Amino acid sequence: MLERVALHQTRLRTPGVSLDAKGVALGAKGAVLLPSLDRLVRFLSLYTAGAPLTDLLGSLTIDVVRSKLGQREILLSFSAEGGDRLDRVAELARLSGAYTFTGTSRHFVQYRDAAAPFGYDVAEITPADAAIVLYHQQFTQEYAYEKSVSLRSLLLRLEPRVAPATVAAPGPRWLCAEAGLGAALIHYFVRSRVVASVGIAEWPPASEFEPSPQRRHLFLVPDLPARMHRLMVETPGIDLYLPQGDGAAVEVGYEHPINLRACPVFGDETLALIRGGGREPLVVDKMPALGPVDAFAHVVLAQTEAGTEASRAPSPGGTGAALDAVSVPLRLAPDTDPWRNITATLVPRAELGLLRQLAYRLGRRTLETTEIAFTAEGAFLRRPQGIESLPIGAFFRSIHDAIYVSAGYAPVPAVSPEVLHRAFGSPADEVLFIHRDGRRLGVPRSAFVTLETALLDAQAWSGLQYEAIDRALARALPVVRLDATGFRPLRDVSAARPEEEGG
Amino acid sequence: MDPTGRRAEDLARHVLAPLLRGGELVPRRPVGPRLGLALGAGRTIVDDEIRETIDAARLRVARGIVAIDTLPPPSPAEWALLAALNDLLQVTNHELSGLGTRSRHDDLAVATSALIDRIPAPDTLREAVARHASFSTVLSLRRVDRHVTWWTGSETFRGQTPPPRLLAWPDVRNVRVREETVSLSDMAADTPVAEARYHEALSGFLAATPLTDIGTAARRTPAFAWSHHTVAVVSAVAGRNLAVRTLRGMTDDDGSAKRAATEALRRAAERLPDGLREATVVPFLDELEALCSQDPDAEPPGSERPASERPGSGTTSSGTTSSEISTSNALS
16 A cells, blocks of 8 residues: 655655655656566657657666566666656656656655655555565555566567658668679669778678678668669668668668667667568677778779880880770761661650640550650650650660660661670660760669659649539529619719719 | 628629529629729639639539630629629619619619720630630529519519518418519619610620620520620631530520521621621631531521532531631630
8 A cells, every 4th residue: 555745744664765855755766567568669669759768778677577476577677867757757658558666676666646746655565575566556566587688689679660751761871782792782883973881791600501601791871862772672682771870770661669769779889780571680790891882993004104115115026016906986877777676765855745745646555565764855765565656756776675776877886785785884774875966865764664654643633523413404593683772872883974983 | 801802702692603503693782883893803702612613613614615624713804794794783673763863773774884895805715715604694694573462452573572471361362473584684674774775785795795695696685786795706716616616505506596596696797897797707607507507407508508518617527617626725
């Protein structure tokens, strides 16, 4: 049984509980008794949504306690350090279905609430040798500590939930790529001039039968271009993470139930990559050394003057001279062959109106199979079955999956399309259009959307009021009802004749 | 809200809205030319419900003649026409005057004509369509007069409801009520205003909304007469198409009604100067007659050549006029 602490009361029976400056019964510690683990997560989620856990973290312990009846509950205890902190904890505990206590060592009494603004005191101490005794208005219970729960391991065990909004969140990204993809990703970033740092993280072998440790490339990209998001998210073997405070990151598309930024438990030298979809988190215990990806760019050694002279000097031994360079620029030459593979067209901006009108004439199949990308140069349209149904713009023929040249022209020298593709750097996510006027335009593949989607996106609609035909037909005819016009009805018309009045 | 705004809101609620959606139309205090012309400057109907009702009704009428998704709100000219219609109805209101003030009716009729004369012709076909959308139902306005007789007397209530005391004990007092519906063109009867003056004002009002004027050309009174408003509309190909569609819509595509309208239009055209008639009105009348001749129940025009052989008729073998296609884009 508990007694309410009265105003100006000076003595309390509960050991380790005293009155603070405001007269509230307060011990050195606060404790929150939660019936289950999910309530604990809810409590932490509520707490970290409004304030960081930093002030509690130093003294925070989470224990699984067991009553004499064998019931297991969660006891979260921390240093009280004043009533304000404990007040906030008590409010959030009430919200999450938990009880708040205060005490110092073994005996914890219920913390103040609206019924007892100065707190509670026990009427009689329970003689028990239990590790902890909790006094509440509804119960007095003894508990024994069973095991301790680490907050860090709890955070790592929690499954992140789906949050599509995080895909568009600004800021840096961590990228974890499987060993086979790392090199390709480095070159991709170098080629695309994306600023990134890279390192290799190692984990012990998954089993004793594997000889080598598991290696993954770890990238830190300060500003990942939006066009690459989809590629990174959808490519198997590459995981994209959004940093959540120091030492933690959550996979893009998911969010942790507890605000990790408010829980600095991972440290600067570690990195916990929390993955969604039921996968185990990846924890890098020691951060690998990161270096800029630019260090992997191709390097060309400049030929020294001495070397040049040496190579060009006539050799007394009669060895062959160095070959002059034979590289020539790529050109398009008119082609007399009949047109075939005409599968793309560039509609200049000036002709977009014509394209809009033409869209009304196109069949469903054409709209479904035609792709369009809007660029500053105009709209590029592709249709693998042939673009003849759109008789506007400058036509292109496909010579490679990713290369189109102006129709009626052929690239010279007549290298194979594969070689041409390699000469352009083999861009994986770009489609190249080589125009007869010399322009070489690269359009990201992700920019292409189906024509029907583009048409629909351009549409605006407005809801109209529904009106049944019979209602329209049942419309009453207007009937004039004459009414009294009041005093001086023509005062607006005035006594003046309209000639003067209107003038 | 300023007094002018209140008057405009009052007119929209009690005159324009009932005119478009039906119901009881109660004319307000006469507006006069000066206020009528100033009424619509930057005016928007404040009451959302009334505005939406009016917009929806106007759009429904406009869609009957042209593929259009929005109509601009009533223009200053439409507000002036609304004021003119209100004043025109007040001209026929016997409550306007008392003993010794009978001249008020004539004064108001003259002022209304002056107001109508000052309303400019539509600048664009869109404006013509908008005016038609607002006032297409004007000739369907009716007034119900009730003639009450009882054993010792009788009384006529023009557009008013007899007091219940007069209708009490109908059997004992031998009360009889005869209702008479009076159309807009006949409303001036039994009022101090000269009927010719009233018809002149009404004719001017109709001329100011040219598509409505052409659409109701078959009316008995006031007889249709070509005005600079109507001639301006039919002088353009797109305007002719709009006029044809209006006429077809307002005559319910009835062959005899269309022929009557065509006859009225042709009769009125004889009073136009030859050059103007040949250049503007005759092509329109030719199109109309071609349409009449295509009706399955229509009598073949005996003395006329087939419309398709007529030069400049613009009629294709499919039965639609070739110029109709471009009408919807020619509104501005």
